[in-house]
Amino acid sequence: MFTAGNTMKKNNSAMTVDADKRVTFDIERIRGDFPILHTMVRGKPLVYLDNAATTQKPLHVIDADQRYYHSQNANIHRGVHYLSEVATFEYEKARGKVKNFINAADNHEIIFVRGTTEAINLVAHGYGRKFLSEGDEVIISAMEHHSNIVPWQMVCEEKKAVLRVIPMNDDGELIIEEFEKMLSPKTKFVSVVMVSNSLGTINPVKEIIRSAHAQNVPVLVDGAQAVSHLKVDVRDLDCDFFAFSGHKLFAPTGVGALYGKAEILDRMDPYQCGGDMIESVTFEKTTFNALPYKFEAGTGNIAGVIGLGVAIDYIRRVGMDEIETYEHELLVYGTGLLSAIDGVRLIGTAKEKAGVLSFVLETVHPHDIGTILDMEGIAIRTGHHCTQPVMKRFGIPATARASLSLYNTKDELDALARGIGKVKEVFHS
Amino acid sequence: MSAINELYQQLILEHNKSPRNFKTMDDADKKAEGFNPLCGDHYTIFLKIKDNRIADIGFQGAGCAISKASASMMTAAIKGATVEEVEALFQKFHAVVTGKMTSDTDVEDLGSLGALAGVAEFPARIKCASLAWHAMHSVLHEMNDSTKTVVTSDTMT
């Protein structure tokens, strides 16, 4: 166990204070907060290792959802009545929590969206379509999720701009020298993933941002896989945009946030148009509302936003540093276990990694691995993980991926290793 | 037998390891591609048809054990059969793997193809078992088009 400086003040945290004032990460207590972890699937205790796809929800988030619909539901920013005021207050309070969580400068730099996908589309549309022109270049990386490839491909096609790709090495690390060479006066935008969902690589985004800014190029960071594993400080990173999804951060599905520096957001066009995002409408002309409402057209996922705020409260109580340390321990343990199994090849062996154990097994297709593990109650994901170019880079059709979260345990990784043993038994390999 | 051992029967593992008719055919009359974008399973089926019969058949490609064994067993089962016999077998196979027909006689009628009946217990894997069959079936009745690509979708299991 480990010590943690000053995060032990709150008494309803998942930390317990030892006699000598050291703080320990109380895994049993954390697991107690997530009811689904105690269900049986296929007659076995659930071992949930598909956290990169979506995380489970703590009681606090589930209760907040109930509470909202029981006693707070109303539309926001629209009513003079009591409930509307309550809902608006809770919604805006969540904005403040997101702002603090990623250390943005101002609440109005936080835009609520459906998730990472919508956030990236918003920027590709509102910035890309407005500012890109023929011959310009947009740089992404070889390990992007399809949601950070396709929107850029579409604007580039429309604007006759060129999409360039930072290559990676055999460990799944970006080759930064190649990126430096790619940067030129033609570069107009850079969009990169902070933590790869299929490899687990933590990319040196701060360095990428510094180089891009030296050429006045704005950078979007896809933080979908980063926020639940690492401390994120958008001002320290100095990124221009940061996107993440609530559902990968213990919050409900259908909600996420886009951070953008106010001065860039101000120059961008709205993504969707309708209610809430306008200041005044006549049939001749519409003037847009101020940030962030300019980008929040229509009624959003109000309960989801409030749930996101509650999820953020939850992980801040546990402590981001503690989570990072605990998960790193799990990752090292799991890497050791899997590497020791004859025939297992880990895909993604970067020095800096978080949360993901992607692997292939000689002679057994990932799909078959997934089915056999599922019968053991172990949930992993198999397939290309929406990163087909990554699969191509490694010359494989798919991987089996176990992805970790703060509530996983070494026992569960042992179960995974035993499950892989079972796969080999079935296949006599 | 546990559901897993039922799914991964010896016969299936054996076809996966040493698939039958695993060959390309330059002189094929018809060619069909089956592709499952979700998992990347990808097969090409080659057919030679003479006097209303499957005179020869081959397949190439890669995927999971279920899809590969199923493709292999299909080629063995329909080689030499008439187009009508293939059609009847396709319907029966489809019914068995989707769990729509589970009486033992139906499974027995399928012969060794009945080994795939265990798939019905695994909804996520039905598509794997039917991929090659759908590809073959889609091109069999084509009068004009001698090549066809089939992409599996949820409505097509």
Ligand SMILES: Cc1ncc(COP(=O)(O)O)c(C=O)c1O
């Ligand atoms: C790295 C990365 N980017 C983007 C996304 C898309 O997130 P969402 O589906 O929540 O919009 C994901 C989710 O799988 C992801 O892992």
